[in-house]
Amino acid sequence: MLSAQGVGVARGGRVLLAGVDIAVPPGETVALIGPNGAGKSTLLHVLSGALSPDRGAVTLDDAPLADWHRTALARRRAVLPQAPALGFALTVREVVALGRSPHAGMSTPAADARIIDAALRQAGVAHLAGRAYPGLSGGERQRVQIARVLAQIVSAPGRGEAGGRYLLLDEPTNNLDIGHQQRIVTLARRLARRGGGVLAVLHDPNLAAACADRVVVLAGGTVITAGAPAAVLDAALMREVFGVRVRVYVDADSGRPFVRPV
Amino acid sequence: MAAVVTAADTGGDARERRRVIAIAAVFAALWGATILAGLSVGAVAVPADEVVTILARSAGLPVAPAVPAHETVVTVIRLPRVVLGTAVGAALALAGAALQGLFRNPLADPGLIGVSTGAGLAAATAIVFSAALTAVLPFLTPVLAVPAAAFAGGLAVTFAVYRIASTEGRTDIPTLLLAGVAVNAIAGAAIGLLVFVSDDQALRDLNFWMLGSLGGVTWARLAPVLAFIVVPALALMRFAGELDALLLGETEALHLGFDVERSKRRIVALCALAVGAAVALTGVIGFVGLVVPHLVRLSVGARHRLVLPLSAVLGSALLLAADLIARTVVLPAELPIGVVTSCIGGPFFLWLLIRRRGGEGG
Numbered sequence: 001m002l003s004a005q006g007v008g009v010a011r012g013g014r015v016l017l018a019g020v021d022i023a024v025p026p027g028e029t030v031a032l033i034g035p036n037g038a039g040k041s042t043l044l045h046v047l048s049g050a051l052s053p054d055r056g057a058v059t060l061d062d063a064p065l066a067d068w069h070r071t072a073l074a075r076r077r078a079v080l081p082q083a084p085a086l087g088f089a090l091t092v093r094e095v096v097a098l099g100r101s102p103h104a105g106m107s108t109p110a111a112d113a114r115i116i117d118a119a120l121r122q123a124g125v126a127h128l129a130g131r132a133y134p135g136l137s138g139g140e141r142q143r144v145q146i147a148r149v150l151a152q153i154v155s156a157p158g159r160g161e162a163g164g165r166y167l168l169l170d171e172p173t174n175n176l177d178i179g180h181q182q183r184i185v186t187l188a189r190r191l192a193r194r195g196g197g198v199l200a201v202l203h204d205p206n207l208a209a210a211c212a213d214r215v216v217v218l219a220g221g222t223v224i225t226a227g228a229p230a231a232v233l234d235a236a237l238m239r240e241v242f243g244v245r246v247r248v249y250v251d252a253d254s255g256r257p258f259v260r261p262v
Numbered sequence: 263m264a265a266v267v268t269a270a271d272t273g274g275d276a277r278e279r280r281r282v283i284a285i286a287a288v289f290a291a292l293w294g295a296t297i298l299a300g301l302s303v304g305a306v307a308v309p310a311d312e313v314v315t316i317l318a319r320s321a322g323l324p325v326a327p328a329v330p331a332h333e334t335v336v337t338v339i340r341l342p343r344v345v346l347g348t349a350v351g352a353a354l355a356l357a358g359a360a361l362q363g364l365f366r367n368p369l370a371d372p373g374l375i376g377v378s379t380g381a382g383l384a385a386a387t388a389i390v391f392s393a394a395l396t397a398v399l400p401f402l403t404p405v406l407a408v409p410a411a412a413f414a415g416g417l418a419v420t421f422a423v424y425r426i427a428s429t430e431g432r433t434d435i436p437t438l439l440l441a442g443v444a445v446n447a448i449a450g451a452a453i454g455l456l457v458f459v460s461d462d463q464a465l466r467d468l469n470f471w472m473l474g475s476l477g478g479v480t481w482a483r484l485a486p487v488l489a490f491i492v493v494p495a496l497a498l499m500r501f502a503g504e505l506d507a508l509l510l511g512e513t514e515a516l517h518l519g520f521d522v523e524r525s526k527r528r529i530v531a532l533c534a535l536a537v538g539a540a541v542a543l544t545g546v547i548g549f550v551g552l553v554v555p556h557l558v559r560l561s562v563g564a565r566h567r568l569v570l571p572l573s574a575v576l577g578s579a580l581l582l583a584a585d586l587i588a589r590t591v592v593l594p595a596e597l598p599i600g601v602v603t604s605c606i607g608g609p610f611f612l613w614l615l616i617r618r619r620g621g622e623g624g
Binding site: 045048074078079081088089091094098102104 | 511
């Protein structure tokens with residue numbers, strides 16, 4: 001389990017996070033929602049280990065992140081950035097292959113090649129494999145990055161380490177059309193079904209409600225509420241946190257809520 | 263369908279590998295040719311086959327001795343120069359490739375972290391005040407003082423630039439770049455001031471030094487410095503994985519399990535060592551570190567596992583070629599090699615920029 005206990009972060013006298021508890025258990029997809037400036041990205045950075053919190057602790061399988069060897073940690077959790085630019089023109093395949101770096105010495109070129117191929121297919125970018133990354137559209141870049149993080153957390157056959165794999169996704173559906181949004185959501189849920197944990201920062205409460213097992217609502221650097229989408233997303237919360245008046249509908253098939261501003 | 267795609271991909275992979283090997287072979291052949299030409303061409307022409315015989319003989323093979331005078335020309339005069347050219351060309355190109363990757367900036371060159379101007383300023387100080395220096399410390403002859411000062415100055419200025427850009431153990435790459443630009447401007451002004459107060463002889467020495475030269479090198483001068491150039495330059499090749507990951511960004515490299523801060527520190531330190539030692543012997547040679555990595559990326563892509571070693575080979579070849587031009591076009595005099603590299607490198611770089619702009623427009 002990847003979890004944070006009592007995490008606090010302050011920068012330049014401004015409190016970004018205060019007393020945040022959050023857990024991403026294996027097998028669950030957790031959506032982190034909240035208004036702009038709520039501290040969602042900061043919390044993602046803290047959970048990834050890129051940012052050390054001023055207070056509290058982040059643990060993976062009960063061991064503090066600081067005690068993990070950086071490459072061992074990298075084999076267990078990957079972070080999807082918001083479609084970064086690239087210093088120089090690598091090909092799509094080369095970008096995805098970077099995901100295999102933490103497996104150096106623990107995998108073979110043939111196993112790496114198979115894992116990279118699979119990741120390219122899953123993210124729907126196999127046809128772009130030979131293209132130069134800088135020439136891609138924003139949505140294509142996003143999918144290539146998804147392929148890269150997928151390739152990062154797969155162990156070579158026979159070299160698998162115990163414990164769940166964790167994906168931290170920062171706005172994974174930005175720049176994506178509805179078809180590709182759905183594809184990413186499906187990928188996340190499939191990973192969760194296989195015992196992985198997914199934390200996704202999402203802007204769209206409806207997407208969160210549709211895909212997450214649990215929704216965590218962050219505002220002003222603290223967790224307002226957390227729970228199953230149907231229990232969390234109601235009109236009062238939407239007015240309080242986002243300042244919008246909404247009507248809440250419930251999907252008859254899934255029982256999941258969706259909201260519409262009125 | 264899937265099988266067809268896989269087969270096509272594999273075919274593409276094999277083709278790509280063959281292409282890379284062919285390009286590497288071309289670079290290596292160029293390097294070999296420039297070494298041979300460097301040993302054979304000059305005031306006393308030594309035929310290529312005789313050069314090979316002389317080299318075999320110095321390697322201990324029992325071959326027929328060449329004309330004795332030719333042997334001296336090749337092994338005592340030309341060979342140290344060719345070795346120096348190879349080492350310095352490789353070091354400048356490797357440092358350029360590593361720093362362009364680290365800065366994620368195609369305009370980065372070894373000079374950007376302040377090592378060249380730092381070395382230049384210290385060397386200029388040593389040249390202009392050589393009389394005073396020798397008066398105080400008699401053992402410090404200009405032959406010794408200038409390279410020693412250059413090496414120390416290059417390292418000192420790089421360290422200062424690095425410290426300015428670092429807070430709490432983290433180094434901000436954009437700040438490093440800007441600090442380098444600012445410190446280069448300050449050192450440049452100081453060099454200008456030294457030029458202003460120097461006499462004719464010092465001016466001549468200074469000018470020659472600022473434009474670089476492989477001339478006048480002997481085994482005695484080369485031997486103690488060679489390891490300082492070659493070892494850090496070769497050590498840069500171990501950072502190929504880090505540099506590839508850094509192309510994605512620092513946070514992304516961190517998430518991939520790389521110790522980004524340590525890598526940055528080591529890459530800058532290795533570049534400063536290699537370039538500082540190179541500059542100490544040859545003066546400032548521009549454009550090799552800037553242009554060579556671009557040429558390599560154009561031919562084999564951006565993966566540092568290929569870019570770093572091939573930059574070293576091509577850098578050596580180009581510097582040896584430039585030296586060949588520098589010492590033959592105005593015989594019996596010599597052009598500063600920096601004039602040659604800038605003459606070729608400047609227009610080439612412009613062509614590269616125009617070509618790239620055209621590519622983006624299309």
